[in-house]
Amino acid sequence: MKIEHLISQIHKKNSFLCVGLDTDLDKIPKHLLSQEDPIFAFNKSIIDATHEYCVAYKPNIAFYEAYGLEGWKSLERTMKYLNEHYPEMFTIADAKRGDIGNTSTRYAKAFFETLNFDSITIAPYMGRDSVEPFLAFQDKHTILLALTSNQGAYDFQTQKIEGQELYKKVLEVSKGYANAENLMYVVGATKAEFLKEIREIIPEQFLLVPGVGAQGGSLQEVCKYGMASNVGLLVNSSRGILYASQDEDFADNAALQAKSIQQDMEAELQKLNGI
Numbered sequence: 510m511k512i513e514h515l516i517s518q519i520h521k522k523n524s525f526l527c528v529g530l531d532t533d534l535d536k537i538p539k540h541l542l543s544q545e546d547p548i549f550a551f552n553k554s555i556i557d558a559t560h561e562y563c564v565a566y567k568p569n570i571a572f573y574e575a576y577g578l579e580g581w582k583s584l585e586r587t588m589k590y591l592n593e594h595y596p597e598m599f600t601i602a603d604a605k606r607g608d609i610g611n612t613s614t615r616y617a618k619a620f621f622e623t624l625n626f627d628s629i630t631i632a633p634y635m636g637r638d639s640v641e642p643f644l645a646f647q648d649k650h651t652i653l654l655a656l657t658s659n660q661g662a663y664d665f666q667t668q669k670i671e672g673q674e675l676y677k678k679v680l681e682v683s684k685g686y687a688n689a690e691n692l693m694y695v696v697g698a699t700k701a702e703f704l705k706e707i708r709e710i711i712p713e714q715f716l717l718v719p720g721v722g723a724q725g726g727s728l729q730e731v732c733k734y735g736m737a738s739n740v741g742l743l744v745n746s747s748r749g750i751l752y753a754s755q756d757e758d759f760a761d762n763a764a765l766q767a768k769s770i771q772q773d774m775e776a777e778l779q780k781l782n783g784i
């Protein structure tokens with residue numbers, strides 16, 4: 510998907526919400542467990558209920574790999590369903606991959622071609638030759654982990670090397686990679702106060718921002734410091750939407766949660782547009 514298409518969807522829907530599909534058989538409503546593919550049945554209901562309030566879906570691959578071959582089939586069915594019924598949706602494989610170039614190319618083929626995701630999250634630790642194979646795919650997007658939402662982010666990401674924090678080095682250095690226009694970055698909503706300085710390095714690049722909802726990050730703070738003239742934000746919520754109810758009314762409650770976030774986003778977009 511071209512970035513212009515994503516931006517036009519954001520303005521059309523007044524939303525930059527990404528719904529995280531972190532589907533956990535221990536948390537989905539019990540009545541779905543008798544279905545042939547309970548993970549897909551849950552995802553389909555969530556997608557049908559929330560699609561009007563969001564512009565992206567982000568399956569976290571761990572939740573599918575945890576169930577082996579059956580989990581992978583559920584992921585394939587979910588992607589096929591999204592591509593056939595909601596082709597306008599931006600899709601993110603939250604896989605956090607990255608390896609020597611030869612191997613990264615295979616990961617890129619798996620997620621961009623076989624599963625037809627629009628984007629994938631990548632750990633930057635192995636450097637340029639581990640990231641550029643993903644960037645070589647046209648109209649596909651590589652989302653580098655910059656400053657993550659968890660507490661452990663302070664172990665390495667905020668430590669200084671030669672006077673500069675590691676996450677800033679990731680931003681600066683990756684700007685020089687081949688096809689860097691295909692880069693986006695992960696910045697946790699729990700680190701909103703860092704976004705002002707991040708925007709000085711990457712003023713317009715899109716950010717995937719997880720950590721509102723269950724992790725306690727503030728949408729308003731993220732927008733205050735991180736919104737760019739092209740919006741430049743995809744804010745994710747997974748558990749806060751998926752498990753708003755664990756009863757038969759789960760999809761309706763997921764829709765209510767997604768709608769509530771979308772309405773807050775609409776108010777933020779009105780500020781951007783000076784309304």
Ligand SMILES: O=c1ccn([C@@H]2O[C@H](COP(=O)(O)O)[C@@H](O)[C@H]2O)c(=O)[nH]1
Pocket residue numbers: 529531569603656657658659695696697719720721722723724745746747748749
């Ligand atoms: O820094 C990061 C990077 C990725 N994530 C992922 O996002 C979702 C968040 O789920 P919630 O239930 O809304 O907390 C999940 O898939 C994480 O693995 C992140 O949280 N922080």
